[in-house]
Amino acid sequence: MAFSVNTNAGAMAALQSLNATNKGMNQVQSRINTGLAVASTKDDSSKYTVAQTLRGDLGGLGAVTSSLNNAKSVTDTAIAGAEQISDILNQMKSKAYEAADAGLEADSRTAIDKDFTALKEQITTIIKSSEFNNTNLLDEDFTGTTTVAALQSLTITTGADVTDSLNVANQGFTAKVTDAIDTTIASQTDAETMVGKLDDVIKDVNTSLSDMGAASRKIEGQLSFTSKLSDVVETGIGNLVDADLAKESAKLQALQVQQQLGVQALSIANQAPQTILSLFR
Numbered sequence: 469m470a471f472s473v474n475t476n477a478g479a480m481a482a483l484q485s486l487n488a489t490n491k492g493m494n495q496v497q498s499r500i501n502t503g504l505a506v507a508s509t510k511d512d513s514s515k516y517t518v519a520q521t522l523r524g525d526l527g528g529l530g531a532v533t534s535s536l537n538n539a540k541s542v543t544d545t546a547i548a549g550a551e552q553i554s555d556i557l558n559q560m561k562s563k564a565y566e567a568a569d570a571g572l573e574a575d576s577r578t579a580i581d582k583d584f585t586a587l588k589e590q591i592t593t594i595i596k597s598s599e600f601n602n603t604n605l606l607d608e609d610f611t612g613t614t615t616v617a618a619l620q621s622l623t624i625t626t627g628a629d630v631t632d633s634l635n636v637a638n639q640g641f642t643a644k645v646t647d648a649i650d651t652t653i654a655s656q657t658d659a660e661t662m663v664g665k666l667d668d669v670i671k672d673v674n675t676s677l678s679d680m681g682a683a684s685r686k687i688e689g690q691l692s693f694t695s696k697l698s699d700v701v702e703t704g705i706g707n708l709v710d711a712d713l714a715k716e717s718a719k720l721q722a723l724q725v726q727q728q729l730g731v732q733a734l735s736i737a738n739q740a741p742q743t744i745l746s747l748f749r
Contacts, residue, residue, distance in 0.1 A: 478737035486730035493723045499711040500720065506709040519708045522701050529698045532619050536634075536694065538601060539618030540687045543636050546605035547680050549598030553591050553606075553645060554673050560587050560649070561666045567659035581654045588649060595641045605680070606641040614638040618687060634690060636683045639676040645669055 499505055509516040563584045567577050595606045602612035617633040648669050653659035 476737060476741060479734060482730065482734040482737045486727070486734055489723055489726045489730050493720070493727060496716050496720045496723060499716045500713060503711055503713065504709050505711040515708045519705050522705045522708075526698060526701050526705070529694055529701065533691065533694050533698070535619045536687055536691045539616045539634065539636065540684060540691065542600045542603045542605060542616045543680055543684045543687060545600040546598050546636075546639065547677065547684060549594045549606055550639065550641070550673060550677050550680065552594055553641065554670070554677065556587050556591055556594075557645075557666060557670050557673060560584055561663065561670070563587070564653050564659050564662040564666060567653040568656055568663060570656060572656075577654065577656075577659070581652050584653050588646070592646055595646065605636060605638050608638050608640040609642050618690075634683070634686060636680065639680070641673075641676070644672050644676070648672075 498507065506512045506515045506519065563580050566572070567580045567584070572580075596604075596610075598604055598606045599610070599612070603616055604610035604612065604614060605616065608614055615635065615638050617635045619633055649662065649665055651658060651662065651665075653662050
């Protein structure tokens, strides 16, 4: 081996090795700090691109979840109102039966009619108040939104390709209930007629309750599916880009030892030209 003070091949080799070790340490420290093995396209272009696409899908599923939650709240509000109206209609039917009694005194029938009218007014109030987020599924005359449509899914890379809406129609309680019983039970004949009307109205309300209950259950099912799908997508992203911190910790320990040895090797290599001086003594 030639001795030279101009070119120190050993020092250059030691420096290259130390630089490689330092680069590896920077990479491992970045993974530990971020928790990501692929934090940039510079780390792995193919995995980063796929992960970014999945992150976009995850955002879309978040929008679906928000839409479904709003639809569920609107539907549940309408159901609560309809159930209360159903209870009131049963009370009104009882009042109508009382007023239809042929032996009832006029004053008593008048008092019953007042109670009956108060119950009708209560139904009107409930219909108008069954609103959530400017949407009312009971009042067809509402000035805001009278139907609800919830986006169920999006086209995503996991294979789901559904761009459909789950629709819940307005139940039209103003005409179906309020207008249908817009008479009094001040006389026996009116009371007898009202009993028949109430039977029909109660059947219509029960049908609406059944329809809205089915819609609510369908929304809940879709919410559950969307939540599970979001978990699957998020897990998929993690499998692609998350760092194994236990493995990275072990690598860091090894690299720290390599770095110390590299510094020692470079120091020794830098001292080699000093031996040339001994040849001139």
